[in-house]
Amino acid sequence: MFLVLSLITCCVYIIYLIFKKPKNLPPGPPIYALPLFGHLLHLGKHPQETLMKWCQQSKSDITHCYFGQQLVIVLNNYSLIKEAFMDDNYSARAQPFIFEEHFHGKGLTYADGERWLIHRKFAMDSLKKVGMGKLFLQDTILDELTDVFSVIDKEEGEPLNIKGLLTHGLSNIICGFAFGQRFSQDDKKFRHIVSLIEECFTLGSHDSWITIFPLLRFIPIRSLGGNYKQFSKNFKQIFSFAKQLVEQHNTDNDGEDKDYIDAFLKQAKNDQLSQKENSTFDMDQLISSITNLFIGGTETTSTTLRWALVYMIENAHILEKVQQEIDQYMLIHNNNQLYVRMEDKPFLPYTTATILEIQRCGNIATLGGSTMHRNLQNTTLNGYNIPKNSYIAANFYAVHVDERQFTQPYQFDPTRFLSDDHKSVRRPAAFIPFSIGKKSCPGESLANMELFLFFTNLVRAYNFHVVNKNEQINSAKFYHTSLTRAPYDFYVSFSKRLY
């Protein structure tokens, strides 16, 4: 009898936990949350688009839903995202199982509180010292571009999937200036690591079965484990690559810090010598931070550049205008210069506006990667209660197609970023591909430099086309959403331009 009563009590308690709902939450979606699964099964292939639709249906820019049992508050407009992300209360990171399991709250992206504050500042300061955001870094980027061009030249006329090539070049930039080592395009081991990162971006997803039922990973049935096993295997190899970077580092350097690893190891030594209690400068923290910077600084920029190719192929008249602007400017002002450089940027407003429009339409930041926040205290937003430890999802996609901010948002039109006389660039506040607030992307200045130098020089040097245009390229359909919103693989052939 006692056993039966205990069982009934347990069941009632579990049902209570499943159905208990905090009071005065933002409106919910038009679909009921399923026990255990929440709304995950209804999010579809492109969650940010579904969430935007749910917001529109509930006529509210803020809604709630459940990823499994986890309450998620979705912010669908710029002012709500700004209000939340400027507030320290929202500065913690969501910890989906697949990341928590690998980072254990260490590194830059998945650390919280004091640890995150210390290491975010340390990383920003030391990366700035070695070049991030500084003009001299462009020479490193242009060296990498030279290598990318030499591979394109070898393949001239042949269909080429530029993804691996771009990702390799961009990883090398962060590896070279931040970690003190670069790898040639022929380096098979590095190529392999880069391909693992690319694969992680496709495999990692917030809505896998493992996220809802982490214990499933112990059941040896492949379909239940989903992509998790491969994702985890890849991550372990990337961590071990980061470890090698540290081990191969020359630690006898007492002079100027040459890179981020140098600066970190020196700080760790100082903390040890001064017997600092609770120092967070340990090996796990270093390896996790390197992995965050390496992964964060690689696929994101490469995916944006692949969107650039997609939009330029779809909008040939815009590509022509960009090429004309660059050709005319370089012919008159910098005829002897091999490459377009950062100093030329103010004189290329149409080209710069085109890059911004590629970022707005490409919308690579999704909810599945490192973009969801978590609030540390119970609070209110827009008059609604936001319980402590909710996941806060900024729907950047919804912001960038919000008609109140961008007229005719589904049209690819760089002139929206130009002043009335088309002579300078204007950036509306609601353009936030790198997010806003204290947790916004620390790699923004590096990414902007890479995008400008890679894009301008690529379209100046080459024309490109797809062999099977109709089948392969379609910005409205031809993409997948996982850790980033990225075009499917496609092949283009390049031909050299005369300029």
Ligand code: HEM
């Ligand atoms: C086009 C390229 C890029 C885009 C669109 C992008 C976008 C973003 C976004 C939206 C976030 C989340 C911000 C938030 O939580 O509010 C983020 C975080 C982050 N990004 Fe980027 N990113 C790019 C390139 C880079 C690069 C080049 C690096 C490396 C230097 C990098 C490193 C990181 C790191 C470490 C974080 C986590 C920051 C933290 O939690 O404090 N990203 N990025």
